[in-house]
Structure formats: structure tokens, C-alpha cells
Amino acid sequence: MFNKEEVRCLEFVNKWKCGDSISDEDIDTVAYADLSGLVQPFVDLITKSFFEFMEQYGEQWDDCNEDYPNNTFHEGYVLDGNIYIAWYTGDAGRYWNEDDRYTICRPW
16 A cells, blocks of 8 residues: 555656646655655656656756765755755765665755
């Protein structure tokens, strides 16, 4: 059985695939929902849909310091003034999967 957050993530996928309107609340839910309870095919579907949406409507973003490119920096997307951190780059890589949670993004 899916919890409310997981259902909303799957509804986002359906809206995206059908071309329906997607709200800021939909994006925030998908970005920060704990997907750790889902089987991998659902996680992959939600993640792929989120990044497809962001590629189309968001703007790529990072806070890399060009003077220190090997230091850890964030990458992700900006959408309507909101920053969605999707990766840590540099020597650390992606590491925020803490407390047995898996989220697509981390808040800025």
C-alpha cells in the first residue's frame, strides 16, 4: 500500500505524462518525498519524470567555485526562484541519503 506522499508522487508522474497542469506543491512533494519505501521501478519512474520536467521548465544551477573545482559543490535546478539541489559534486559526490530516507532533491 502506498502512503499519501507516494500517491502524490505517482499522481505527478501521471500529470506529467498526460500534459496536465503541475503545481509548485506537486514539484515540492516529488522533490522532497521519502521514496525509500518504494520498489526501484517506481523510484526510477518518479525520478525520471521529475528530471524530465526540470529539464524542460527549470534552469540548471550550481554553486561551484571556479577557483576550487574539486571542492564539494551543489548542482540542481532553479524553478520559479526555488533551488532544488539534486547532486553534490566534486570529491564528495551524492551523500545526503541519511536516516534510511531517499529523496530526489535536498532543500537549499
